[in-house]
Amino acid sequence: MQLGPPQERLQSALMEVVGLLRKHRVLETFTHRQETTRRDLLEHLQQKQNLVELQTRCRQLHPADLAYILESLPVEDRSLVWGQIAPNLKGAVLAEVSDAVRPWLLEHTDRDTLQQALREVHADDLAYLEGRVDDDVWREVSKGLATDARSRLETAGAFPDGSVGEVMRAEATDLIRQAPDVHLSAIMTTDPVVFAARDPIADAARAFERYDLISAPVVDERGKLLGLVTVDVVLDHIRATADRAALQSAGLGGEEDLFAPVFDSARNRWPWLFVNLLTAFFASRVIGAFESTIGQLVALATLMPIVASVGGNTGNQTVALVIRGLALGQLQPGAFGHLIRKELTVALLNGLLWGSVMGLFAVVIYHDAALGLIMMTAVFLNLIVAAVVGVMVPIALQRAGRDPAQGASVLLTFVTDSMGFFLFLGLARLLLL
Amino acid sequence: MQLGPPQERLQSALMEVVGLLRKHRVLETFTHRQETTRRDLLEHLQQKQNLVELQTRCRQLHPADLAYILESLPVEDRSLVWGQIAPNLKGAVLAEVSDAVRPWLLEHTDRDTLQQALREVHADDLAYLEGRVDDDVWREVSKGLATDARSRLETAGAFPDGSVGEVMRAEATDLIRQAPDVHLSAIMTTDPVVFAARDPIADAARAFERYDLISAPVVDERGKLLGLVTVDVVLDHIRATADRAALQSAGLGGEEDLFAPVFDSARNRWPWLFVNLLTAFFASRVIGAFESTIGQLVALATLMPIVASVGGNTGNQTVALVIRGLALGQLQPGAFGHLIRKELTVALLNGLLWGSVMGLFAVVIYHDAALGLIMMTAVFLNLIVAAVVGVMVPIALQRAGRDPAQGASVLLTFVTDSMGFFLFLGLARLLLL
Numbered sequence: 001m002q003l004g005p006p007q008e009r010l011q012s013a014l015m016e017v018v019g020l021l022r023k024h025r026v027l028e029t030f031t032h033r034q035e036t037t038r039r040d041l042l043e044h045l046q047q048k049q050n051l052v053e054l055q056t057r058c059r060q061l062h063p064a065d066l067a068y069i070l071e072s073l074p075v076e077d078r079s080l081v082w083g084q085i086a087p088n089l090k091g092a093v094l095a096e097v098s099d100a101v102r103p104w105l106l107e108h109t110d111r112d113t114l115q116q117a118l119r120e121v122h123a124d125d126l127a128y129l130e131g132r133v134d135d136d137v138w139r140e141v142s143k144g145l146a147t148d149a150r151s152r153l154e155t156a157g158a159f160p161d162g163s164v165g166e167v168m169r170a171e172a173t174d175l176i177r178q179a180p181d182v183h184l185s186a187i188m189t190t191d192p193v194v195f196a197a198r199d200p201i202a203d204a205a206r207a208f209e210r211y212d213l214i215s216a217p218v219v220d221e222r223g224k225l226l227g228l229v230t231v232d233v234v235l236d237h238i239r240a241t242a243d244r245a246a247l248q249s250a251g252l253g254g255e256e257d258l259f260a261p262v263f264d265s266a267r268n269r270w271p272w273l274f275v276n277l278l279t280a281f282f283a284s285r286v287i288g289a290f291e292s293t294i295g296q297l298v299a300l301a302t303l304m305p306i307v308a309s310v311g312g313n314t315g316n317q318t319v320a321l322v323i324r325g326l327a328l329g330q331l332q333p334g335a336f337g338h339l340i341r342k343e344l345t346v347a348l349l350n351g352l353l354w355g356s357v358m359g360l361f362a363v364v365i366y367h368d369a370a371l372g373l374i375m376m377t378a379v380f381l382n383l384i385v386a387a388v389v390g391v392m393v394p395i396a397l398q399r400a401g402r403d404p405a406q407g408a409s410v411l412l413t414f415v416t417d418s419m420g421f422f423l424f425l426g427l428a429r430l431l432l433l
Numbered sequence: 434m435q436l437g438p439p440q441e442r443l444q445s446a447l448m449e450v451v452g453l454l455r456k457h458r459v460l461e462t463f464t465h466r467q468e469t470t471r472r473d474l475l476e477h478l479q480q481k482q483n484l485v486e487l488q489t490r491c492r493q494l495h496p497a498d499l500a501y502i503l504e505s506l507p508v509e510d511r512s513l514v515w516g517q518i519a520p521n522l523k524g525a526v527l528a529e530v531s532d533a534v535r536p537w538l539l540e541h542t543d544r545d546t547l548q549q550a551l552r553e554v555h556a557d558d559l560a561y562l563e564g565r566v567d568d569d570v571w572r573e574v575s576k577g578l579a580t581d582a583r584s585r586l587e588t589a590g591a592f593p594d595g596s597v598g599e600v601m602r603a604e605a606t607d608l609i610r611q612a613p614d615v616h617l618s619a620i621m622t623t624d625p626v627v628f629a630a631r632d633p634i635a636d637a638a639r640a641f642e643r644y645d646l647i648s649a650p651v652v653d654e655r656g657k658l659l660g661l662v663t664v665d666v667v668l669d670h671i672r673a674t675a676d677r678a679a680l681q682s683a684g685l686g687g688e689e690d691l692f693a694p695v696f697d698s699a700r701n702r703w704p705w706l707f708v709n710l711l712t713a714f715f716a717s718r719v720i721g722a723f724e725s726t727i728g729q730l731v732a733l734a735t736l737m738p739i740v741a742s743v744g745g746n747t748g749n750q751t752v753a754l755v756i757r758g759l760a761l762g763q764l765q766p767g768a769f770g771h772l773i774r775k776e777l778t779v780a781l782l783n784g785l786l787w788g789s790v791m792g793l794f795a796v797v798i799y800h801d802a803a804l805g806l807i808m809m810t811a812v813f814l815n816l817i818v819a820a821v822v823g824v825m826v827p828i829a830l831q832r833a834g835r836d837p838a839q840g841a842s843v844l845l846t847f848v849t850d851s852m853g854f855f856l857f858l859g860l861a862r863l864l865l866l
Binding site for chain 1: 439440443444463494498501505507509529596626628632636637639640642644646647665667669675678679680688695702703705706709716717724727728731734735736737738739742743754762771775778779782785786787794798850
C-alpha cells in the first residue's frame with residue numbers, strides 16, 4: 001500500500017510502468033541482435049519476467065488510473081500495456097478512457113476479447129459504452145446479457161441524450177423493492193430534490209451544486225421512482241462539459257489523442273480553420289472594395305486592423321457574459337431588455353474612451369486630425385455593433401436549438417472584422433478623399 | 434411541498450418573488466399619490482401584507498436559492514428582498530452568493546445585522562467568508578466566536594490559497610475522537626485515497642472524478658488525520674474554475690453583477706482591452722514599416738489580415754491542447770518533445786494545405802502568380818511560428834508559476850499577428866518590388 005497524494009501516486013505509477021516498458025524495450029533490442037547464446041536465453045527469461053511484473057502492476061491499478069496511463073503513452077507502449085491488462089478489467093478501462101483514445105483501444109482489441117470484456121462490465125458502464133462500440137460486437141454482447149443488465153440498457157436507451165434518465169442508476173429501486181409501486185410522496189419526509197427522467201443533466205448538475213447533494217431520486221410523470229442520479233455522474237458531466245467548452249472555444253471538434261497519427265490531428269483542426277478562412281476571405285473582399293481609397297492614403301492600411309481587433313475583443317466579452325447568463329437561466333424575458341440596454345451603455349462609454357485613445361494614436365503617428373476623427377468614429381461605431389451582435393448571436397443560437405457556446409465567437413468576429421474594415425474605410429472615403 | 438424538477442421550482446420561486454415585488458410596487462405608487470383616504474389605509478395594510486408574504490416565502494427557500502434570486506433581481510428589488518431575509522439566513526446567503534454580487538449585499542447591510550448574520554453562520558462557511566468581509570466587521574465577529582469555530586478558522590488560514598487544507602471540514606476528527614492521535618494507517622482497511630493538507634484542490638478534484646469519491650481524509654506529514662474533503666466542495670471548485678476560465682478566455686477579470694452600475698461593468702473590461710490595444714498598436718507599426726511596399730501594391734493590404742488570422746486560429750488550437758495536457762498532468766518531460774514534434778508536423782501539413790488554398794485565392798483574385806507564392810509561403814511560415822509559440826507559451830507561463838490559461842491566448846495572438854504581417858509584407862518587399 002502506498003500513502004501519499006493521489007496525483008503523485010498516479011504519476012509514480014505511470015513512471016513505474018514507463019520504467020518497466022523501457023527495460024522491456026532494451027532487452028528486446030538485445031534479443032534481436034544476439035541469437036542462440038546462453039545470455040540471450042537468460043535475457044529472454046528476464047524479458048518475460050518484466051512482462052509478468054507489468055501484468056501484476058496493472059492488476060493493482062484502478063481502471064481510471066489504467067485509462068490515464070494508456071492515454072499518456074505513445075502508441076507502441078500503449079499497445080504493450082493494453083495487452084497486459086486482464087480482459088475482466090478491460091471493459092471498465094474502456095468506460096473510463098477518453099473519447100479520443102477509446103477508438104484506438106477498440107481497434108487494438110480482437111473481437112473475442114472485446115466481447116469477454118464487455119460481458120464483465122457493470123451495467124451502468126455498459127449503458128455508457130452503448131453506441132461507442134461497433135454494432136456487430138454489440139449485438140453479440142447484448143445476446144449474452146443477464147435480464148436486469150438488458151433492462152438497464154433499455155431504460156437508458158429510452159431517454160434522450162443528455163437527460164437524467166440516460167445516466168441514472170437503477171439500484172435505487174432495489175432499496176424499496178418491498179413495495180415496488182409505492183408513491184414517492186408517501187415515503188418522503190422533507191422537501192426533497194427530485195428529478196424527472198427527461199430533465200437535462202445540466203439542470204441536475206446545477207441542483208447538485210446548489211443543494212450539496214450526493215444523490216437524488218428520479219421519477220416518472222406520475223411521481224413513481226425510476227432510479228437514482230449520483231454525484232459521481234454529475235461530476236463527470238460538469239468536467240466533460242467544461243473540457244469540451246474549453247476546446248470548442250479554441251475551435252477543436254473534441255479531445256485529441258496526444259499520440260494519434262499526425263494526419264488525424266491535422267484533420268481535427270480543419271473545420272474551424274475552414275470557417276475562419278471563409279470569414280477572413282470575406283473581410284479581405286471588404287477591404288478590396290476600398291483599394292483605391294487605400295491607394296490614396298496608405299496609412300489607412302496600417303490603422304484598419306486596430307478597428308477590427310477592438311471590436312472583436314469587446315464583442316467576445318459580451319458574448320461570454322450572455323452565454324453565462326443563459327447557462328444560469330438568469331436571462332428572463334425582462335432581464336433581456338435590461339441586458340441589451342446595459343451592454344449598449346457600456347459600449348457607448350467604452351467607445352468614447354477607447355475611440356478617443358485610438359484617434360489620438362492616429363493623430364500622433366500621422367499628424368492628421370481628420371484621420372484621428374475617422375479612427376475615433378469607426379471604433380465607437382464598431383463597439384456599438386459588437387455590443388448588439390454580442391447579445392443577439394448567443395440568444396439567437398439558443399432559440400434555434402443550438403449550443404450558444406459553439407459558433408457564437410466565430411459569428412461575432414465575422415461581423416466585427418467586416419464591419420470594422422467597412423466603417424473605417426467607408427468613413428475615410430466619405431470624409432477624406 | 435412542491436414536486437418537480439429543481440430548475441423549474443427555482444424559476445417559479447423567482448417568478449413568485451417578482452410577482453410579490455410587482456404588487457408591492459404598484460401599491461407603493463398608489464399610496465404616494467392618494468393620501469389619507471380610507472382606501473389608502475386599506476392599501477397600506479395590503480402592502481404590509483405583501484411584505485409579510487415575501488418574508489414568509491423567503492424563509493422557506495434554501496440559502497442557495499435566495500442567492501440565485503438576489504443575483505437575478507435589479508438592484509431596487511434586490512434591496513427589498515434582502516431586507517426581508519432573516520439575519521440568521523443572511524450569513525448563509527452571503528456564503529452562497531456570487532463574488533460579483535456579494536460586495537453589493539455587504540454594502541447594503543448595516544454593521545449590526547452583518548455581525549449577527551456572521552455569528553450564526555456555519556464554521557465552514559465562515560472560513561470561506563474570511564477575507565471577503567471588511568476587516569473591522571471581521572474583528573468584531575471573530576471576538577464572539579466559540580472556541581471550535583475559531584480553531585476551524587485558524588486551521589483554514591494556516592494553509593495556502595487553493596489547497597485542500599483551506600477547504601477541508603473538521604468534522605472528520607469527531608468521528609474518531611475516542612483516539613485523537615491514532616495513526617491513520619492503523620484504522621484503514623483497503624488502499625484509500627488520502628490527501629495532504631497542502632495538495633492543490635485541483636489535484637483533489639481529479640482524484641474525486643477518477644475514483645468516484647464522496648469524501649476523503651486529509652492528513653498531515655506524519656499521516657495524522659486533520660479533516661475531511663467532501664464532494665460538494667470539490668463540485669463547487671470544478672464549477673468555479675470552469676466558469677472563471679470561460680470568462681477569462683474572453684478577457685473578463687471575473688464575474689460581473691448583471692445589475693451593477695454601468696461604469697463598474699465598463700471598467701471590468703478595461704485591462705483586457707488595454708492589453709489588446711497595445712498588441713494591435715504594435716501590429717499596426719509593423720504594417721507601418723512597410724507602408725511604401727503597400728503603396729506600390731495595394732492588394733497586399735487586402736490579403737495581409739488573412740495571414741495574421743489563420744496564424745492566430747491554428748495557434749490557439751495548439752494552446753488549448755497544451756493547456757489541457759498540462760491540467761491533466763500528461764505532459765511529462767518525454768511527452769513534451771513528442772508534443773512539439775507532433776505540433777510542428779501538423780503545422781507543416783496544414784501549412785502546405787491551407788497555404789496552397791490561400792495562395793490560390795490570391796491568384797484567382799489578383800491574377801498574379803508571384804503574389805500567390807508569397808501568400809502561400811507566408812501562411813506556411815506563420816503556421817510554423819504559431820505551432821512553436823503555441824506549445825512554448827503555456828509551458829513557459831506554468832514554469833513561471835502563472836496560470837497557463839490566463840494570458841496565453843493574448844501572447845500568442847500578439848506574435849501571430851505581428852509575424853503574419855511581417856512575413857507577408859517582408860516577403861513581398863523582397864520578392865515583388
